Amino acid sequence: MSDADQVIETDEQDEDAYALTGKTVAAILDAVEAEDAALLTELMEPLHAADIADLLEQIDSDKRHRLIALYGKAFDGEILSELDESVREDVIAALSPEVLTEAVRELESDDVVDLIEDLEKIHQQVILEALEASDRVAVERALTFPEYSAGRLMQREVVMAPEHWSVGEAIDFMRAAEDLPEQFYHIILVDPRLRPVGHVTLGKVMSSRRQEKLADLAEPSFRTFSVTQDEEDVAYAFNQYHLISAPVVDDEGRLVGVITIDDAMIVLSEENEEDILRLAGVGPESLSDTTVQIVKQRFPWLFVNLMTAILASLVIAQFEATLAAVVALAVLMPIVASMGGNAGTQSLTVAVRALATRDLTGSNALRVIRRELVAGFLNGCVFAVLMGAIGILWFGTPMLGVVIGLAMIANLVIAGLAGILVPLTLDKVGVDPALASGVFVTTVTDVMGFFAFLGLAAVLML
Amino acid sequence: MSDADQVIETDEQDEDAYALTGKTVAAILDAVEAEDAALLTELMEPLHAADIADLLEQIDSDKRHRLIALYGKAFDGEILSELDESVREDVIAALSPEVLTEAVRELESDDVVDLIEDLEKIHQQVILEALEASDRVAVERALTFPEYSAGRLMQREVVMAPEHWSVGEAIDFMRAAEDLPEQFYHIILVDPRLRPVGHVTLGKVMSSRRQEKLADLAEPSFRTFSVTQDEEDVAYAFNQYHLISAPVVDDEGRLVGVITIDDAMIVLSEENEEDILRLAGVGPESLSDTTVQIVKQRFPWLFVNLMTAILASLVIAQFEATLAAVVALAVLMPIVASMGGNAGTQSLTVAVRALATRDLTGSNALRVIRRELVAGFLNGCVFAVLMGAIGILWFGTPMLGVVIGLAMIANLVIAGLAGILVPLTLDKVGVDPALASGVFVTTVTDVMGFFAFLGLAAVLML
Numbered sequence: 001m002s003d004a005d006q007v008i009e010t011d012e013q014d015e016d017a018y019a020l021t022g023k024t025v026a027a028i029l030d031a032v033e034a035e036d037a038a039l040l041t042e043l044m045e046p047l048h049a050a051d052i053a054d055l056l057e058q059i060d061s062d063k064r065h066r067l068i069a070l071y072g073k074a075f076d077g078e079i080l081s082e083l084d085e086s087v088r089e090d091v092i093a094a095l096s097p098e099v100l101t102e103a104v105r106e107l108e109s110d111d112v113v114d115l116i117e118d119l120e121k122i123h124q125q126v127i128l129e130a131l132e133a134s135d136r137v138a139v140e141r142a143l144t145f146p147e148y149s150a151g152r153l154m155q156r157e158v159v160m161a162p163e164h165w166s167v168g169e170a171i172d173f174m175r176a177a178e179d180l181p182e183q184f185y186h187i188i189l190v191d192p193r194l195r196p197v198g199h200v201t202l203g204k205v206m207s208s209r210r211q212e213k214l215a216d217l218a219e220p221s222f223r224t225f226s227v228t229q230d231e232e233d234v235a236y237a238f239n240q241y242h243l244i245s246a247p248v249v250d251d252e253g254r255l256v257g258v259i260t261i262d263d264a265m266i267v268l269s270e271e272n273e274e275d276i277l278r279l280a281g282v283g284p285e286s287l288s289d290t291t292v293q294i295v296k297q298r299f300p301w302l303f304v305n306l307m308t309a310i311l312a313s314l315v316i317a318q319f320e321a322t323l324a325a326v327v328a329l330a331v332l333m334p335i336v337a338s339m340g341g342n343a344g345t346q347s348l349t350v351a352v353r354a355l356a357t358r359d360l361t362g363s364n365a366l367r368v369i370r371r372e373l374v375a376g377f378l379n380g381c382v383f384a385v386l387m388g389a390i391g392i393l394w395f396g397t398p399m400l401g402v403v404i405g406l407a408m409i410a411n412l413v414i415a416g417l418a419g420i421l422v423p424l425t426l427d428k429v430g431v432d433p434a435l436a437s438g439v440f441v442t443t444v445t446d447v448m449g450f451f452a453f454l455g456l457a458a459v460l461m462l
Numbered sequence: 463m464s465d466a467d468q469v470i471e472t473d474e475q476d477e478d479a480y481a482l483t484g485k486t487v488a489a490i491l492d493a494v495e496a497e498d499a500a501l502l503t504e505l506m507e508p509l510h511a512a513d514i515a516d517l518l519e520q521i522d523s524d525k526r527h528r529l530i531a532l533y534g535k536a537f538d539g540e541i542l543s544e545l546d547e548s549v550r551e552d553v554i555a556a557l558s559p560e561v562l563t564e565a566v567r568e569l570e571s572d573d574v575v576d577l578i579e580d581l582e583k584i585h586q587q588v589i590l591e592a593l594e595a596s597d598r599v600a601v602e603r604a605l606t607f608p609e610y611s612a613g614r615l616m617q618r619e620v621v622m623a624p625e626h627w628s629v630g631e632a633i634d635f636m637r638a639a640e641d642l643p644e645q646f647y648h649i650i651l652v653d654p655r656l657r658p659v660g661h662v663t664l665g666k667v668m669s670s671r672r673q674e675k676l677a678d679l680a681e682p683s684f685r686t687f688s689v690t691q692d693e694e695d696v697a698y699a700f701n702q703y704h705l706i707s708a709p710v711v712d713d714e715g716r717l718v719g720v721i722t723i724d725d726a727m728i729v730l731s732e733e734n735e736e737d738i739l740r741l742a743g744v745g746p747e748s749l750s751d752t753t754v755q756i757v758k759q760r761f762p763w764l765f766v767n768l769m770t771a772i773l774a775s776l777v778i779a780q781f782e783a784t785l786a787a788v789v790a791l792a793v794l795m796p797i798v799a800s801m802g803g804n805a806g807t808q809s810l811t812v813a814v815r816a817l818a819t820r821d822l823t824g825s826n827a828l829r830v831i832r833r834e835l836v837a838g839f840l841n842g843c844v845f846a847v848l849m850g851a852i853g854i855l856w857f858g859t860p861m862l863g864v865v866i867g868l869a870m871i872a873n874l875v876i877a878g879l880a881g882i883l884v885p886l887t888l889d890k891v892g893v894d895p896a897l898a899s900g901v902f903v904t905t906v907t908d909v910m911g912f913f914a915f916l917g918l919a920a921v922l923m924l
Contacts, residue, residue: 020823202668203643203647239731265701265730277811277812280741294812301804302808305804306801312796327785338767339764349739353738361520383764446800
């Protein structure tokens with residue numbers, strides 16, 4: 001197939017679906033079923049490594065192994081990089097040693113680090129031994145940096161130039177260089193001690209005369225990261241300042257690597273994913289996890305929820321006499337708690353996101369707390385009138401309407417306050433508010449909701 | 463201040479906090495209070511436009527206006543681009559016409575489009591009139607593309623070359639060009655009809671000999687987008703295939719612009735943010751919204767929740783006789799519903815995310831449904847034993863333990879199934895599952911939870 005053909009084929013795919021279509025998956029599985037290696041290779045050819053990884057994640061383990069065996073040597077190292085962790089070990093185990101060796105050798109050292117850091121020791125060893133000696137050293141060195149640090153994220157291959165060089169010198173140097181990185185966007189300017197002092201975009205270098213000084217073309221804003229810096233901070237800075245690439249320096253400020261936006265984008269997606277799942281009380285779960293894995297991952301949160309639900313029941317138990325006297329209370333009781341829980345979830349989600357994006361700070365916390373208080377009160381009043389009216393119409397007891405109305409106001413105010421104060425407090429003491437806010441807030445709204453409703457009923461109706 | 467000083471200063475800022483510190487905010491507000499323009503300018507100097515935008519979002523409207531007045535001509539157009547929509551109109555209204563004109567003229571046309579597309583017509587006009595004629599035409603043309611389309615997202619400034627050019631020809635062309643874009647990463651190769659056929663990274667151009675053909679250096683994989691394509695699809699493709707920039711073509715396949723990764727990253731963040739907020743029943747809310755705005759935005763979801771809570775209460779009302787006979791049922795009743803709601807939220811969050819990242823497809827839906835069913839049953843059994851024992855110990859009625867245990871199993875199975883089937887169905891009929899799944903799933907778990915628990919009690923205990 002000529003290059004031109006390939007371009008057109010990729011183009012067509014863009015139009016209707018770059019995500020793997022069901023039709024393609026079915027055709028591929030048919031080819032595996034028929035053990036038709038030639039057809040399989042032809043069907044896989046136009047797919048990007050990321051798509052092949054998705055395919056391997058979507059099919060079950062048995063089909064996955066048969067596909068890998070049939071696909072054989074065509075297996076590309078990049079597929080391993082793209083695979084979800086939960087499937088990665090299974091795929092590595094299924095690859096023949098020769099295919100694995102060749103696949104891993106194709107990868108850049110930072111991709112190998114990313115690939116093996118979460119693998120079991122045995123699998124790590126297999127892959128390290130597959131690497132050439134120089135790459136193995138680079139990977140082992142990267143693994144000495146803390147997990148989730150800039151040092152793990154960076155690539156060691158950098159393009160740098162002395163700060164006094166001209167455009168012409170830089171171009172001649174690059175043209176002569178044998179091992180430029182696959183992707184780079186800036187030339188990093190360094191002082192004689194290899195400390196980065198600025199960087200120049202390739203576009204600027206391209207469009208300038210040979211005799212111009214690189215230092216005069218340097219970008220106005222320039223940031224470096226330390227090898228030990230948290231990858232979350234790095235991703236935040238890339239997003240906030242629209243960085244494309246940024247140098248990484250060691251303790252003495254010397255250039256040791258570079259982080260590019262595609263790495264930062266992956267971290268940012270992961271952080272977002274983690275926040276969403278944590279808010280719902282789910283661990284780092286993926287679709288390819290087994291049933292037992294998800295049962296285990298979901299159990300702890302459900303258990304915590306059971307404890308808080310029992311706490312709420314203990315509150316209800318204090319009012320058994322009241323409930324026995326007015327059964328209508330048992331009918332309406334869940335409404336107050338449910339409304340409080342929902343209002344609390346709204347406030348806490350906004351607060352957790354604002355903390356994550358660093359929009360909620362000491363400078364505006366007080367204003368935001370006041371806003372939640374007033375908003376809770378206003379919505380509380382509206383729902384008090386609504387629900388009060390419904391209570392009266394339904395059960396024909398005016399005092400029941402008053403009780404549920406007042407309880408509604410109380411619980412929505414409490415929900416608003418808990419929704420902002422709980423995440424702020426957790427953040428202050430260094431706990432991820434996405435992880436724990438939900439339990440605290442719904443416990444508060446359940447307990448206070450039942451207490452306000454049944455307590456008011458006991459005082460006003462008995 | 464020399465360039466070297468500036469580099470060191472930015473560097474230091476990196477170390478402790480690139481996010482605006484509370485100290486900096488306080489110092490800036492003091493300078494505004496003291497009306498010390500020189501001090502204000504000095505304090506603002508090291509801040510990136512994104513930080514200044516954050517600052518303006520964090521302080522209240524009165525301080526914001528005084529800061530803008532004092533800051534005067536130093537106000538940069540990029541700050542407007544970075545501002546949250548909720549504050550943008552307020553800031554634009556506060557700027558003097560001269561400052562606004564100058565600020566807007568600094569921006570590239572795609573940034574102006576992004577800036578004004580959500581503004582009120584009056585503010586749009588003010589900004590359009592501030593632009594030079596050629597830019598105004600470009601912006602007006604971009605606004606003819608559908609909202610949230612690739613056409614709105616792209617920049618019109620592209621660097622392209624005929625497919626038969628050599629590296630030398632490309633470099634000479636770029637060096638002679640007057641108006642190259644601020645940031646570009648590829649040279650796009652076009653055929654004689656201006657249709658893109660591939661692209662070459664600047665790094666490859668840099669490191670190759672002058673006589674080499676650009677076509678021989680083209681990247682192996684290459685994707686284009688149509689002007690009308692949804693920006694969400696574009697962002698997905700950038701993330702999935704690690705794109706840095708990609709050409710945008712019109713209906714005839716001709717090159718009309720280019721989208722770069724930083725634009726895609728912004729869209730991706732927005733989509734994620736939207737998903738998180740929607741899952742919690744919150745609209746596009748921001749911290750700088752007024753109290754009235756958030757009351758209005760949160761009301762509809764709370765109202766829907768009230769309706770579903772009333773539905774659940776209607777179910778409870780069917781069992782008034784049972785509740786009157788066994789008050790302990792009222793005490794334990796919320797536990798079953800609460801556990802079901804939480805388990806349902808876990809499943810649905812995983813499903814909604816998997817749909818968003820296109821990991822959940824027709825190929826694996828059945829397997830995922832079966833997994834949720836079994837996981838719900840397994841966790842249901844564990845909690846049935848736990849809660850059954852608690853019920854017996856607490857109230858001394860063995861049958862109460864049996865009832866709550868069976869209800870727990872039923873509701874956790876239902877929760878698992880609803881958590882996956884509801885998002886899948888909504889996705890199939892074209893409704894965003896993040897938006898509506900929560901209501902449906904918790905309604906199902908509440909209604910079924912109460913029904914299973916009270917129904918079993920009515921049958922087994924009366």
